[in-house]
Amino acid sequence: MKNFLTDAPLPFCKGCGHNHIAANTEKALQLLGYDPMNVVLVTDIGCHGIIDKSFLTHTVHGLHGRSVALATGVSAALNNPDKKVIVFIGDGGATIGMQHLIDAAHNGFNMTVVIHNNFLYGMTGGQPSEFTPFGFKTPYLPDGGKKTGYDICKLISAVDGVSYVSRLEGISDFSKELAEAFSRKGFSLVEVMEICPSYGVKANPGMKLSKVVESAGLKIEKFVDRGETEAYQTTVKTDLKSLFHEEDAIKTLFPTQLEKPIRMMLCGSAGEGVQAAAEFLLKAGITSGLNGTKKGSYPVTVGVGFSAAEVILSSDEILYTGSPNPDVMCVTSADGLEYARKTIANMKGGKLFIDSTLTAPETKAEVIYFPFRERGGAKNSSLYMIFYFLKTTGMIPMDALLHVFGENKIAKKFDLPKMFELLNEPYTEEMSDKTKTIA
Amino acid sequence: METAEKEMRLIMDGSELIVESVARAGADVFIGYPITPANLLYSYSQERLPSFFAAPDEISTLQWMCGYATTGKFPVTASSFPGFALMLESINMAYMMELPMLIILVQRLGPATGTATCGAQGDLGLLQGAISGGFPLPVVSISSMKDCWEMPAKAMKMAIDLRTPVVLLTSKEEIMTLSSFSVKNLPEINKIERTFYNSTETYMPYKTGATLVPEFLPVANTEHQVRFTASTHDQKGIIQNTSKEAIDNTKRLEYKHRQNKTEHLFYDYDEQSGADTLVVSYGITSAACREAVNAVRADGHKVSMLIVKTMLPVPPVYFEIMDKYKKVVIAEENLTGQFKNILFGERGNKNVSGVNGIAEMITPARIAEAILSK
């Protein structure tokens, strides 16, 4: 039989319940025939937590309240139910870190959590925790607790996914009960009720543990035992593919040289295809052999407010990706105009394409009004805008835009000839050919 | 760019490169909680890394990562200030336990929730003081799409070599902007092979030799007992009050990071002979800086440029470089010049000025103006 504890005295006050838990844990692990090298003890901060130095298992001593989350990582990474992960945590740690308990139980992570419930924060001088029962006194609660404490067993029993929950009094020999909890796969929890002689007993002279538990209405019983349940298994994928989809590489089909970079800004409303239109422009530029960047701006909630995109195309390498003074500004909605107002005012030249329903602010840019919203509908206004401005400026080949648009699945449902008619531009047979994917 | 290379361009964002980089370098798991502008890192990681966990919050995220790291696996996460703030105590724990991991911090406009969809470079000051006691937390940043590919793997190597959490500092526009980018001819990234303690002698988890880095051994191995602790501890990993051995161990955490190893030193120094002015930048502002320098030089002026990537602890070589110039301009997207303050203190230095601002990227024009101003 292997030892789990060193021979040194345990680091607790005389009579502290924590002593019994340590001794019973050793005994329980011996009952189950564990090797200490197959056990990882994760301890919280609190008096109970400094026990790690006495254990001959692997030990991980973390932060106040976080031991269950820390053990979650250990357990999920080991991914081996033959390695026993045990958590020692106090009522204090379980108070500050309750989320982690619920979460570990919910997921059924493989571990046994042993809550050392002495109804107070022992390490910091006996302040009450959320587990302090009604009427229970501490040095900081001379008149006793004003409310009932958490019933952690009830709480955790209510969580779907838990394998085993029990409460016991931490007196005499409870190694069999602990061993039962340790033997369960998935998530098991044992709440051990104890008294801290230094603060609990002092503040409640003559009080007996069983009386405290009883008057708190806490049942000493097994709340859940699902018996032989499945262990938690971490998904470890092996069939991983590179994020680089080289088959999506863009070929230069319409070689174009630009004397200087073109900086374009599209401003409209969320849900009106601004980002998609900008991506068409970007891709058309790259298909023309140019370098390109596209940056999106929008409020946090998708689907409302403005949506803006900046596209830069250049024969040279693009460094700075902003467009404080764009060559082309396209505004399709009032939201977009609000967002773009300052930039438009700053424009020293270039072109402003703006929907006819809007009024262009003072600017040095050439202002071109067109009823994009009326002709294309709100949803297609951005798409109409990019075709229109490319047609009128010829900045990059229209063929490139037709090509990348034709490759996209939305092209199938889209009436291009009608759009060109509405844009007052002829749509030719030749243009239609360009939308057919070029091999 | 070669024609053949141009033929093979993809439309990519920096997040994709970062995740592919950590995947190839051998990251085992991404654990995270969603936050703009780090969400692309979250979603690409879900697809690309062997394991992925959606944690219920950022404290759990860091704790789960620490647990993962104790077993010898390499965890990665990504967040922005609000999430990073919640991680802070746990990052200190990882630092004290000496657990390698990568935390990608995508800066956005603060304070507090600020503007989630607006980039910023406002968190360097926080990182400088992130570890209680003022111990240096290694921070590396990226300055280009190419860096999105190279720096994450290098940061991981640094984390493993030094047994420490490393922060990869970036910001919204750097990792969300789409660009034409050729993945052909990128320097190869190989899986980082980790070595663990292998001796029959009793393992002392925090005993070190000349490297000042203790040899790692995963928890739950069957040969030796392993202890990790966040409390002040001796070489055995046993909690101590302030024993000499334990305090020496704590001091070692400082010295370990101050070795300024060349293999962890990353910067681009573009020196122009005869230049009196040096412009310094990092992160998102680097691109504007490069553009400004090109423009200024095209007009016949002389200027040198230093783009720093190893940010913290500050490598002494940066001071050696800056000392060669009569005038130093430091450009960064925050109000007060956080990197400048880290280098020169609140009082500053008469030869050093900043180009600063918030809520929009610093423009090349402003940097050029500062370079040329008398």
Ligand SMILES: Cc1ncc(C[n+]2csc(CCOP(=O)(O)OP(=O)(O)O)c2C)c(N)n1
């Ligand atoms: C984040 C944080 N807050 C507060 C503390 C201070 N602290 C240390 S132990 C403790 C309470 C411990 O109580 P409990 O978990 O019940 O353990 P016990 O000492 O009773 O065994 C507190 C509040 C801390 N270490 N960390």
Ligand code: SF4
């Ligand atoms: S203070 Fe209380 S909980 Fe802490 S060791 Fe002493 S008796 Fe135990």
Ligand SMILES: [Mg+2]
């Ligand atoms: Mg307690």
